[in-house]
Amino acid sequence: MEKKLLHFTLNGDPKTVAVKPGRTLVQVLREDLGMTGTKRCCNSGACSSCSVLVDGQVVNACSVLACQVENKEVSTVEGVAEGGTLHPLQESFLDEGGLQCGFCTPGMIMAAQELLSRNLEPTAEDVRHQIAGNLCRCTGYVKIVNSILTAAKRMREAQS
Amino acid sequence: MMDFDVTSVKTLDEALKALSEYGDDAKVIAGGQSLLNILKQGLMAPEILVDIKGVAELDGLQIGASIRIGANTSHRTLEDASALDETWPVLREMEHDLASVQIRNWGTMGGNLCIADPTGDPAPVLMAYDAEAEIAGPEGKRRLPLEAFFVDYYETVLEPEELLTAVEAPAPPPRSGVAHEKFRNVEGDAPIVVAGVRLTLTEDHRRVEDVRIALGGVAPVPIRALEAEKVLRGQEPSDEALAEAAATAPGETAPIPDITASEAYKKKLVRVLVHRAAGRALERAKGT
Amino acid sequence: MKPYSVLGKPIRRVDGVEKVTGAAKYTVDVQLPGMLEGRIFRSPHPHAKILNVDVTKARALPGVKAVITAADTLKKPYGNWRRYEHLLDEYPLAWDKVRFIGDEIAAVAAVDEDVAEEALTLIDVEYELLPAVFDPVEAMKDGAPAIHEGATVDHNVSETRHIEYGDVDEAFSRCDRVREDEFTLHPVAHAAMEPHASVATTGFSGRVTIWTSTQVPYYIQILLAGALGLEEGKVRVIRPHVGGAWGGKIEMFKDQYCAARLSQMAGRPVRLEYTREEEFATTRRRTPMKYYLKTGYMKDGRLVAKEARTILDGGAYNGMGPTALYLTGFFQAFPYSIPNYRYNGYHVYTNKSPSSSMRGFGGPQAEFTCDSQLDMIAEDLGMDPAELRLKNSMTPGYEIPGYCKVASCGIQECIERSMESTGWREKRGKMPHGKGIGMGCYGFMSGGVFNWINTPYAFSGAMIRMGVDGFVDVYVGSSEIGQGSDTVMAQIAAEELGVPMDMVRVTSGDTSICPPDLGAWGSRQTLMTGNAVKMAAQDLREQLFEVARGMMMPNIVYAFEAKDGRIFLKERPKRGVDLFEVVKVAVRGQEGQQLIGRGFYTPHGKGMVSPAFSFGAQVSQVEIDLETGKVHMDQVTTAHDCGQVINELGVEGQLEGAFVMGQGYTLAENLVTEEGQVLNPSFVDYKLMRAPDVPVKFESLLVETFEPEGPFGAKEAGEGLTNPNAGCIANAIYDAVGVRIKDMPITPEKILKALEEKKAKEKA
Amino acid sequence: MKIEETFRVEAPVERVWDFMVNPKTMGPCVPGFVSAEEVSEDVFDTVMKVKVGIISLKMFARTQVEEKRVPEYMKASGDGHDRLKAGSFHQETTVSLKDLGDDATEVGYAMNVRVVGKLATFGEKIMRATANKMGAKIAENVKKALETKE
Numbered sequence A: 001m002e003k004k005l006l007h008f009t010l011n012g013d014p015k016t017v018a019v020k021p022g023r024t025l026v027q028v029l030r031e032d033l034g035m036t037g038t039k040r041c042c043n044s045g046a047c048s049s050c051s052v053l054v055d056g057q058v059v060n061a062c063s064v065l066a067c068q069v070e071n072k073e074v075s076t077v078e079g080v081a082e083g084g085t086l087h088p089l090q091e092s093f094l095d096e097g098g099l100q101c102g103f104c105t106p107g108m109i110m111a112a113q114e115l116l117s118r119n120l121e122p123t124a125e126d127v128r129h130q131i132a133g134n135l136c137r138c139t140g141y142v143k144i145v146n147s148i149l150t151a152a153k154r155m156r157e158a159q160s
Numbered sequence B: 001m002m003d004f005d006v007t008s009v010k011t012l013d014e015a016l017k018a019l020s021e022y023g024d025d026a027k028v029i030a031g032g033q034s035l036l037n038i039l040k041q042g043l044m045a046p047e048i049l050v051d052i053k054g055v056a057e058l059d060g061l062q063i064g065a066s067i068r069i070g071a072n073t074s075h076r077t078l079e080d081a082s083a084l085d086e087t088w089p090v091l092r093e094m095e096h097d098l099a100s101v102q103i104r105n106w107g108t109m110g111g112n113l114c115i116a117d118p119t120g121d122p123a124p125v126l127m128a129y130d131a132e133a134e135i136a137g138p139e140g141k142r143r144l145p146l147e148a149f150f151v152d153y154y155e156t157v158l159e160p161e162e163l164l165t166a167v168e169a170p171a172p173p174p175r176s177g178v179a180h181e182k183f184r185n186v187e188g189d190a191p192i193v194v195a196g197v198r199l200t201l202t203e204d205h206r207r208v209e210d211v212r213i214a215l216g217g218v219a220p221v222p223i224r225a226l227e228a229e230k231v232l233r234g235q236e237p238s239d240e241a242l243a244e245a246a247a248t249a250p251g252e253t254a255p256i257p258d259i260t261a262s263e264a265y266k267k268k269l270v271r272v273l274v275h276r277a278a279g280r281a282l283e284r285a286k287g288t
Numbered sequence C: 001m002k003p004y005s006v007l008g009k010p011i012r013r014v015d016g017v018e019k020v021t022g023a024a025k026y027t028v029d030v031q032l033p034g035m036l037e038g039r040i041f042r043s044p045h046p047h048a049k050i051l052n053v054d055v056t057k058a059r060a061l062p063g064v065k066a067v068i069t070a071a072d073t074l075k076k077p078y079g080n081w082r083r084y085e086h087l088l089d090e091y092p093l094a095w096d097k098v099r100f101i102g103d104e105i106a107a108v109a110a111v112d113e114d115v116a117e118e119a120l121t122l123i124d125v126e127y128e129l130l131p132a133v134f135d136p137v138e139a140m141k142d143g144a145p146a147i148h149e150g151a152t153v154d155h156n157v158s159e160t161r162h163i164e165y166g167d168v169d170e171a172f173s174r175c176d177r178v179r180e181d182e183f184t185l186h187p188v189a190h191a192a193m194e195p196h197a198s199v200a201t202t203g204f205s206g207r208v209t210i211w212t213s214t215q216v217p218y219y220i221q222i223l224l225a226g227a228l229g230l231e232e233g234k235v236r237v238i239r240p241h242v243g244g245a246w247g248g249k250i251e252m253f254k255d256q257y258c259a260a261r262l263s264q265m266a267g268r269p270v271r272l273e274y275t276r277e278e279e280f281a282t283t284r285r286r287t288p289m290k291y292y293l294k295t296g297y298m299k300d301g302r303l304v305a306k307e308a309r310t311i312l313d314g315g316a317y318n319g320m321g322p323t324a325l326y327l328t329g330f331f332q333a334f335p336y337s338i339p340n341y342r343y344n345g346y347h348v349y350t351n352k353s354p355s356s357s358m359r360g361f362g363g364p365q366a367e368f369t370c371d372s373q374l375d376m377i378a379e380d381l382g383m384d385p386a387e388l389r390l391k392n393s394m395t396p397g398y399e400i401p402g403y404c405k406v407a408s409c410g411i412q413e414c415i416e417r418s419m420e421s422t423g424w425r426e427k428r429g430k431m432p433h434g435k436g437i438g439m440g441c442y443g444f445m446s447g448g449v450f451n452w453i454n455t456p457y458a459f460s461g462a463m464i465r466m467g468v469d470g471f472v473d474v475y476v477g478s479s480e481i482g483q484g485s486d487t488v489m490a491q492i493a494a495e496e497l498g499v500p501m502d503m504v505r506v507t508s509g510d511t512s513i514c515p516p517d518l519g520a521w522g523s524r525q526t527l528m529t530g531n532a533v534k535m536a537a538q539d540l541r542e543q544l545f546e547v548a549r550g551m552m553m554p555n556i557v558y559a560f561e562a563k564d565g566r567i568f569l570k571e572r573p574k575r576g577v578d579l580f581e582v583v584k585v586a587v588r589g590q591e592g593q594q595l596i597g598r599g600f601y602t603p604h605g606k607g608m609v610s611p612a613f614s615f616g617a618q619v620s621q622v623e624i625d626l627e628t629g630k631v632h633m634d635q636v637t638t639a640h641d642c643g644q645v646i647n648e649l650g651v652e653g654q655l656e657g658a659f660v661m662g663q664g665y666t667l668a669e670n671l672v673t674e675e676g677q678v679l680n681p682s683f684v685d686y687k688l689m690r691a692p693d694v695p696v697k698f699e700s701l702l703v704e705t706f707e708p709e710g711p712f713g714a715k716e717a718g719e720g721l722t723n724p725n726a727g728c729i730a731n732a733i734y735d736a737v738g739v740r741i742k743d744m745p746i747t748p749e750k751i752l753k754a755l756e757e758k759k760a761k762e763k764a
Numbered sequence D: 001m002k003i004e005e006t007f008r009v010e011a012p013v014e015r016v017w018d019f020m021v022n023p024k025t026m027g028p029c030v031p032g033f034v035s036a037e038e039v040s041e042d043v044f045d046t047v048m049k050v051k052v053g054i055i056s057l058k059m060f061a062r063t064q065v066e067e068k069r070v071p072e073y074m075k076a077s078g079d080g081h082d083r084l085k086a087g088s089f090h091q092e093t094t095v096s097l098k099d100l101g102d103d104a105t106e107v108g109y110a111m112n113v114r115v116v117g118k119l120a121t122f123g124e125k126i127m128r129a130t131a132n133k134m135g136a137k138i139a140e141n142v143k144k145a146l147e148t149k150e
Helices: A025-032 A088-096 A105-118 A124-130 A142-159 B012-025 B035-040 B075-080 B089-096 B101-106 B109-115 B122-128 B226-232 B239-252 B263-286 C016-021 C056-060 C113-121 C168-173 C217-228 C254-266 C276-282 C321-331 C363-381 C385-392 C411-422 C485-497 C525-552 C579-588 C648-667 C725-737 C748-763 D013-021 D023-029 D118-147
Strands: A004-010 A013-019 A051-054 A057-060 A073-075 B005-008 B026-029 B048-051 B061-063 B066-070 B132-137 B140-145 B150-152 B163-170 B176-183 B193-201 B208-216 C036-042 C048-054 C064-069 C104-110 C124-129 C157-165 C177-185 C197-202 C208-212 C235-238 C270-273 C289-297 C303-315 C340-349 C435-445 C460-466 C472-476 C504-508 C560-563 C566-569 C576-578 C595-601 C613-624 C631-641 C697-702 D002-009 D033-040 D043-052 D055-069 D073-082 D087-099 D105-117
Touching: A013 A025, A025 A051, A051 A105, A051 B101, A057 A105, A057 B101, A088 A105, A088 A142, A088 C016, A105 A124, A105 A142, A105 B101, A105 C016, A124 A142, A142 C648, B012 B026, B012 B048, B012 B132, B012 B163, B026 B035, B066 B109, B075 B089, B075 B101, B075 B109, B089 B122, B089 B176, B109 B122, B109 B163, B122 B176, B122 B193, B122 B208, B176 B263, B193 B263, B208 B226, B208 B239, B208 B263, B226 B239, B239 B263, B263 C748, C036 C113, C036 C254, C036 C276, C048 C104, C056 C064, C064 C113, C064 C254, C104 C113, C104 C254, C157 C321, C168 C289, C168 C303, C168 C340, C177 C363, C197 C254, C208 C217, C208 C254, C217 C235, C217 C254, C254 C270, C289 C363, C303 C321, C303 C363, C321 C340, C321 C363, C321 C435, C363 C385, C363 C435, C363 C648, C363 C725, C385 C411, C385 C435, C411 C435, C411 C613, C411 C631, C411 C697, C435 C725, C460 C485, C460 C525, C472 C485, C472 C525, C485 C504, C485 C525, C525 C560, C525 C566, C525 C576, C525 C579, C525 C595, C566 C579, C576 C579, C579 C595, C613 C725, C631 C648, C631 C725, C648 C697, C648 C725, C725 C748, D002 D118, D013 D023, D013 D087, D013 D105, D013 D118, D023 D033, D023 D043, D023 D118, D043 D073, D055 D087, D087 D118, D105 D118
Parallel strands: A004 A073, B005 B048, B026 B048, C036 C270, C208 C235, C303 C340, C472 C504, C631 C697
Antiparallel strands: A004 A013, A051 A057, A051 A073, B061 B066, B066 B163, B132 B140, B132 B163, B176 B193, B193 B208, C036 C104, C048 C124, C064 C104, C157 C340, C177 C289, C197 C208, C197 C270, C289 C303, C435 C613, C460 C472, C460 C595, C560 C566, C566 C576, C613 C631, D002 D105, D033 D043, D043 D055, D055 D073, D073 D087, D087 D105
């Protein structure tokens, strides 16, 4: 099938890529743009390892046709740390032990980032609900939930 | 294999034109949260996808005497719509617990209904709310009750050149309560059985004036439990009456056994969920 | 309070920053110029003769660069069982027969995945279908189809294991009571988030370099070299970050062989990544077992004799099944002192994907059956099941002659502390119908003393170099697979050398740089590689002291100490020098001497299983929906004895993760097959626990003992933690609603059915 | 996946037999049937269009008659796959006829299909859902074809 030009913003930078119409966003990010921070794990929208933000909303990049993000803003885990300093979410994942093998971590962080962008005072239940789609085989989620709550707390403190 | 062309349309007319042009070779994609999985498996090989996600006139809610949900409205939009709390709160409840946030953000109400997976969450709730489907085609628009929209397992009444444009549900009559129940063994997972109930009391709150019981996951299509409704209609709103109706419902179902549960167990779940949903609907009706 | 500066504290993972920023490279992220995409052609039949394989059409497809079939292989069986050749039953590509749906027949490398997939559809194979058998008991019957024609295979039984000590029959004859039960255990998938994947490239020198997702780089080097007919030095295995493994990556898999072979033939790098469907349907599974258990005991609760029999559904090939066969028998007698014990296990071929090692390596099956039966015994005696466990649990110094010696053992304290903190005595049997509390106990090995490949010895090695760049470089062959071993090794080195963590760099899992190490299986890294690292650090420290002595010229011979980046006189701490001044003097001094410490470890005379054992007790509290049978996990408390805690954060993480994995094993996960076809090879249909399912309250009690054989007294904290989950949940369910489910998984449907049958009985 | 039906046809057993052993006449009774070609004696190539809900696949199969006991029993087996090889299947079919006298026949029809590949794993539920209906439809079509006087 003919390739078509796709224009979108990736972590703030304008991108133009020629892609086949049948390609998914995760393929374009990982294969065509070499942005391998976003992981492909189940390729069926059931594990959310490939979570990225599209116009600020978290989606499964394996279940989004690349051509559907035309003119939209996509952010990935590579864009979370700014100016060489880690995001509070990343710091608290390290402090709370919110990761082990790390394969689900980029997706977790993107899902958490969406939550905190809407609600800086989440309860543990809010957090568990937000990451219900994100599978993790290592941690049992306990320390991931703690990490996100700690990040929220730190971000609140930084604001006040 | 994902080897197809995609044409992104911006208006309903463009969409319909594209569909009548390509006919059987085309499939409609909105959010594609289910469709893409089927395409990846190679279980369907369309020449072209008609991408309607950008059709603004199919997106969003119109709230008045009834609620009109554009086919392109995302699950997340419904989940966040506080304007529903007054009259259609259970739509929000249901959406809040549908699949994962990632899927709610990109998946649409129209897509969910058109895939016609009988275990889908929205259909039974919408059927309880007495919703209608609005379909656009070459000959213009037609409307039909949502329960008539589903024909068979993963099959709807839509002709290849037709498009679901919206679902519309009236405000429940006064003294009504609505509730949604579902069972799943793992949270955040697809439900095994879903129940939606709308229960309306008589003015004196002494009798059940009307009731609608809708079920998902217990037949090739979402169904109404009409016998169970009959049992309850006109009765005193006692727990016994609810229990009797709930006990009737399983007889109206024909669940497909699968690796998640046997036919017998699904029937048991029907009784439990109908009883619970009816109970909560009754409480809400009393509160009005 | 121990004098440690980095041990026993919650320490950030050394690989953490890379992982939270997306910078960490996993095998699936490796991209090389000109890299081809590989795909594997698999059998659609559970059992068939291969009459003909025709790949001419596939080879002719534009964009296809290489296609391999058995004709391009050495047709030599391979596997971890090099020391037990009769167990080698698997070939790089099937040539005579296919034995399960998914058996590998051919592989292609093409310019992209679309072309590769199209090429697969152009491969034509002629089969002669053979009758298939899917149930191990059926497979053992006369006239069942023979899946392998090995001289040592009889009625599809590929291996048997026997364990016996004490006088079992005599002991049974003097027991007050005897209880017999049968259990069925189901298959589950490792379901690591990162699929099996390899990227291989062949240089003009003929040297193969492979990046691969594995627990055992050293094994892969040997096995791949063997399968390709190369000297081991001609194969370099690099293990990038690994996205989970749990025993699912301790063997050579076809992605590794095919990527390497295809890269040889195409002369270009080849990536071969399994799809999620291939992960579920064609790799490995936790071994399904039929378990028969007979226990004899006295009225006072003393366990006197036990007999266990298992039939393992091995699937189409041995995998590591025979080890699971042995270990499930061995740990059936853990962590209790049972003086008379007999075990007979049978490993049986069936036409399904092979079952093999998975976290616990037979332990979860052993403890589920053992703990379930113990509670039934306690009820029979009218005893508190926790008291029964206290009465019979092992104590330090416990010995099973000829099998193992248990030096450190904190099981009793674990039981007591988990009882206290959960209010066991107030709760057990006293909560309202539907709520329940249950206990499970466990013990597990800290690394196997055995090795399957080439030598009988388990070994680990380490090398530590200090350079003028101000860093300590630790080189180990251990495998960081997410469990945190790199962090543990860094802590041990930092502690021993008295330097801060951020001065230590760990390089692991590259066979051309790191010392050989058997890798990550059997919970061996902390104890075995840890000992090697400690020894290397001591060796290096002595070298530093020597130089320091030359610098400081103390007039009498003082003992030196290294701490906080300084080397000083033990008795006069003020007199000292900066550690890196010492390094600089040594390296830049007139001798130009290099500071490299060597360390190695291999257990000798440590019995047949392990030099040391971890122990623990787990208490779970559940609430059950009496109308649907659904189990809600309220709370879990685990008291774990891992000797000296190295990294608190790491141990807790392992405890929590292991429990939730076990919760899935017990309540939801099940790899369902029908006539050999896996029906749920996706995360849509295979149910892993999700965040809202896990216990809201999770309590980890770290019971510290000192293990003389472990580095700083440390033991394992990884696999053993999966062993008690199923039993303790099953026992809590029984306490809640009085039904005992003996066939796993314990689904809501089974619970509800049992509840109804119970009601019916009570009526009658 | 099993498709089983036992039904009564108002037609003499010989006629039912001739009808059911001939793919040209029997084929059209199977929903989705497209064509059947005789390759050699008792070997047929058939094309089916499987359309189950959203799933729509063209399946190519070769069927071989393995056992015939005129006019009461026939066993046939076959292998097939779809164009993209998303799925392949192996099927065994037995037809047994019982003469009920006065021009009526009892037909026992059993088809055991083993589908593998994505079609089986993804389509599992969908196919189970339709298996029963499939059997009923076949029976209905056979009756219609045979009971209408020619």
